[in-house]
Amino acid sequence: MPIVRIPTPLRKLTNNLEEVTVSGATLGVVLDELNAAYPGLSERIVDENGVIRRFVNIFVNDEDVRFLQEKETPIQEADVVSIVPAIAGG
Amino acid sequence: MSTKPWFSNLKCRECGRLYEKEAIHICEFDFGPLEAAYDYDAIREVFTRELIESRPQTMWRYRELLPIDGEPTVGTQVGFTPLVKADRLAKALGIRELWIKNDSVNYPTLSFKDRVVSVALSRARELGFKVVACASTGNLANSVAANAANAGLKSYVLIPSNLEQGKVLGSLVYGTNVIGIKGPYDQVNRLCSEIAGKYGWGFVNVNLRPYYAEGSKTMGFEIAEQLGWKLPRHTVVCMASGSLLTKLHKAYKEFIDLDIVEKSDFSIHGAQASGCSPISTAFKAGTEMVKPVQNPDTIAKSLAIGTPADGYYAIRSMKETGGSCEDCTDEEIVEGIKLLAETTGIFAETAGGVTVACARKLIESGKIPSDESAVLCITGHGLKTQEAIIGKVGEPRVIGPSLREFEALVADEVGTKN
Ligand SMILES: Cc1ncc(COP(=O)(O)O)c(C=O)c1O
Ligand SMILES: [Zn+2]
Numbered sequence: 001m002p003i004v005r006i007p008t009p010l011r012k013l014t015n016n017l018e019e020v021t022v023s024g025a026t027l028g029v030v031l032d033e034l035n036a037a038y039p040g041l042s043e044r045i046v047d048e049n050g051v052i053r054r055f056v057n058i059f060v061n062d063e064d065v066r067f068l069q070e071k072e073t074p075i076q077e078a079d080v081v082s083i084v085p086a087i088a089g090g
Numbered sequence: 091m092s093t094k095p096w097f098s099n100l101k102c103r104e105c106g107r108l109y110e111k112e113a114i115h116i117c118e119f120d121f122g123p124l125e126a127a128y129d130y131d132a133i134r135e136v137f138t139r140e141l142i143e144s145r146p147q148t149m150w151r152y153r154e155l156l157p158i159d160g161e162p163t164v165g166t167q168v169g170f171t172p173l174v175k176a177d178r179l180a181k182a183l184g185i186r187e188l189w190i191k192n193d194s195v196n197y198p199t200l201s202f203k204d205r206v207v208s209v210a211l212s213r214a215r216e217l218g219f220k221v222v223a224c225a226s227t228g229n230l231a232n233s234v235a236a237n238a239a240n241a242g243l244k245s246y247v248l249i250p251s252n253l254e255q256g257k258v259l260g261s262l263v264y265g266t267n268v269i270g271i272k273g274p275y276d277q278v279n280r281l282c283s284e285i286a287g288k289y290g291w292g293f294v295n296v297n298l299r300p301y302y303a304e305g306s307k308t309m310g311f312e313i314a315e316q317l318g319w320k321l322p323r324h325t326v327v328c329m330a331s332g333s334l335l336t337k338l339h340k341a342y343k344e345f346i347d348l349d350i351v352e353k354s355d356f357s358i359h360g361a362q363a364s365g366c367s368p369i370s371t372a373f374k375a376g377t378e379m380v381k382p383v384q385n386p387d388t389i390a391k392s393l394a395i396g397t398p399a400d401g402y403y404a405i406r407s408m409k410e411t412g413g414s415c416e417d418c419t420d421e422e423i424v425e426g427i428k429l430l431a432e433t434t435g436i437f438a439e440t441a442g443g444v445t446v447a448c449a450r451k452l453i454e455s456g457k458i459p460s461d462e463s464a465v466l467c468i469t470g471h472g473l474k475t476q477e478a479i480i481g482k483v484g485e486p487r488v489i490g491p492s493l494r495e496f497e498a499l500v501a502d503e504v505g506t507k508n
Contacts, residue, residue, distance in 0.1 A: 008287035009118045044119060054402055055104075055121040059280060064397065067384050085116045086123070086399035087279040088295040088303055089331030090226040 002075050004034060005082040013038050027060065028071035030081060045083060046071075057084045096133050097157045100124040100300050103403070111157070113217050113292060115299040123399070124300045126157035134348055139319060142350075149205055149308035155344055157304050158212050164241045165208025169308050171196050173316035173465070178433040179446075185453050187463035189322070190430075191313050193470070194438055199236045199260065200471035201229040201439075202334065206305035207237050210294035213301040219292035220244060225282035226295075227275050227330060227392045228257030229470050234294055235266035246291065248278050253391055256474035274386055276396045306334045310341025313465055314351050321345070321356045324413075324464035326449045328361040328441045329369050330395040332404030334469070335360050339407040357413040359458065360404055361448030363388035363440075364417040369401045373415035378405050389420045389478045390440040392470060414457040418447035424482050426450070427472060437472035445469070 001021040006014050014020055022037060024030035035042035045056050050071070052058060058065045059082040065073050075081065100109040104122025115124055133154045145151035149169025150162050172192045180188035193202040207230070214222050223246040224234045231247035238245035247261050251270030261268050271278045286296040294302045314321055321342050327335050339358055345351045362370040365388030372380045380401035386394035398404070408415055418426070426446035431437050438446070445466050452458045472479070489495040 005284065007283070009114070009116055009121075012118070044121065047120075053121050055116065055123065055399070057280070057397060062277065062280070064276075064382060064384070066382055082280065082284065084280050084283045085121050086397065087225060087283055087331075088115075088123075088299040088399050089333045089395065090224065090228075090230045090275060090279070090295055 001077060002030060002079045002081060004030065005080065007083050007085055009085065010041060010044060010083070013041050013044075024075055026071065027058065027065060027073040027075055027081065030075055031071070055086050057086060058082070059084060095159070096128050096154045097126060097159065098129045099127045101127040111159075113219070113297040115297050126300050126304050128155065128157075130344075130347065137348055137350070139350060142315065149208065149305070149312070152308055152311045155304075155307065155311070156209055157301050158209065159216055162208065162212045163215050164211035165204060165237050167197055168204045168208040169196065170312060173313060174434060174436070176434045176466075179430065182429060182433055183450050183453050184460050185458065185464060186461050189313075189317070189463070189465045190434055190436060191309060191465055191467045192436055193309065194436060194442065194468050194472070198240075199229070199232040200474065201233065202306065202309055202467075202469040203229040203233040204237070205308050206230070206302045207233040207294060209305035210292070210298045210302040211237050211241060211243065214243070214292035214294070214298055215241070217292065219290075221246070221289070221291045222294060223247065223282070223286075223291045224294045225249075225275070225278045227394060228253050228260075228474070229392055230295065231266075231268070232257065232260040232474075235261040235264035235268075238266065239264040248282055250275050250278055250391075250394075254475050254477050256476060257391075260474060274396060275394055276382070279395075279397070303333050303337060306337035307341035307344070309334070309467065310338040311345065313338075314342065314345050317465075319351050321351055321354050322465040323355065323462045324357050324359060324458045325467065326359045326361060326445055326452065326458075326464060327467040328390075328393055328444045328448075328469060329398070329404055330393040330441075331398045332360070332369055332400035334467075336400050336403045336407050338467075339411065355412070357411045357458075358407055359413040359448070359452055360408055360415040361445045362415070362417040363390040363393055363423060363444050364419050366390070366394045366396060367417040368396060369398055369404055370415045370417040372401065373405050373408060378402055380405070388423075388440075389475075390423055390444050391475075392439065392441045393444060414452060416448035416451045418444055418451065422447040424479055427479060428483060430468070431472070436468060438468045439470035439472050439475040440478045441470050442468040442472070443478075
């Protein structure tokens with residue numbers, strides 16, 4: 001099953017787990033499943049309209065989903081989904 | 091200096107929730123960035139021009155508005171760089187009055203990043219960190235490495251593996267751990283975001299971001315003070331993540347709110363390189379939705395951030411102040427570096443070339459009216475990005491140590507003596 005990497009600020013909702021596994025054929029489904037397993041998680045990541053929040057970056061195997069198909073991005077069994085907060089300048 | 095708690099909390103910029111002053115950087119509810127909040131009523135009682143003027147000429151003369159609890163312990167000599175009147179450049183660009191805020195001579199690593207690092211590492215010590223780190227396009231790495239060395243902190247700096255040699259050496263020399271990451275800066279960022287929580291390190295632009303970011307305000311405070319306690323009508327500044335621009339805005343607003351300066355119109359304009367211009371592209375398209383740039387391609391490597399964390403707020407700041415935004419090509423960056431050097435004697439890095447080139451466009455298009463006054467923020471030193479101009483500024487003319495050869499060489503250029 002695909003692995004989802006949970007950022008530090010959300011680990012309170014995943015019993016401190018850094019990684020969880022959930023099934024789903026697209027990113028949208030994975031996020032829904034994630035929310036079923038850890039209630040309250042998805043509203044942190046997407047807004048009221050279901051759009052990925054401005055300050056959240058989601059990567060599927062190192063690729064920003066905004067360069068893929070956002071929530072429609074297909075997810076394979078061996079994929080790693082990372083939820084990553086934005087970082088200040090450098 | 092007293093250690094009253096001027097600095098009260100961290101606060102989410104999106105929802106306003108308050109957080110403790112810890113090593114955290116985003117809101118758990120909406121991922122909004124956390125920002126330092128202050129007890130402005132308490133500050134107003136003590137913070138005056140006279141108090142500021144009585145202190146040493148460093149960025150810490152504004153310490154009530156910086157997010158640490160005690161006295162600064164790292165980078166205590168940073169800041170108060172020259173504000174230079176640039177009449178010859180003003181003439182070349184066709185504007186009445188022009189100033190250069192010259193952070194290319196900031197102490198100790200020749201870029202404005204010494205400001206943010208001074209705050210971040212002073213705070214890192216207060217929070218008990220023994221190891222500090224950063225993700226960097228070069229200048230931040232230099233500053234973390236140098237300031238950590240001086241403070242006796244262990245450091246790790248993570249950079250894209252293809253940076254300019256000056257930027258790489260300018261970290262290595264301090265004995266830090268330099269880690270080159272294959273890929274653009276945004277991949278370095280992603281990696282750092284994932285490792286930041288894991289090792290208990292103080293990452294200056296990840297878990298220490300709220301402290302880091304506030305350091306940039308001091309550039310704005312200094313500009314206002316050096317103009318004789320007045321805000322500049324126009325400020326032009328280059329953007330990578332957009333953080334510096336938003337903090338100049340915050341600095342000017344704080345000085346107005348605390349009656350340190352009189353309220354007056356001011357506009358802040360942003361500058362980017364066309365090869366990585368997510369903020370300028372969104373601004374020009376009239377949207378606040380900043381679309382990331384996947385593969386930045388510009389000689390201004392210090393500004394090559396494809397996913398700018400503060401892009402949204404930078405656009406808001408430019409709009410709110412009646413500012414505007416431009417971008418420029420690599421050729422224009424080199425021209426900007428040369429023009430600045432030839433008219434002011436200041437050697438800027440590529441980011442400074444971006445600021446000058448974009449200022450030229452803003453003046454030409456009337457977005458900065460030619461009968462007004464502007465400050466250009468020059469944020470880093472040219473010796474660090476020599477690759478960008480090698481072969482583009484001429485070569486020395488080589489002769490033997492002979493008077494005859496010399497006279498032949500200059501015959502056409504100088505009149506004879508007397
Ligand atoms: C020389 C220089 N100027 C400006 C910036 C832009 O900073 P910000 O990310 O705050 O927009 C950087 C960032 O690395 C820089 O190195
Ligand atoms: Zn929030």
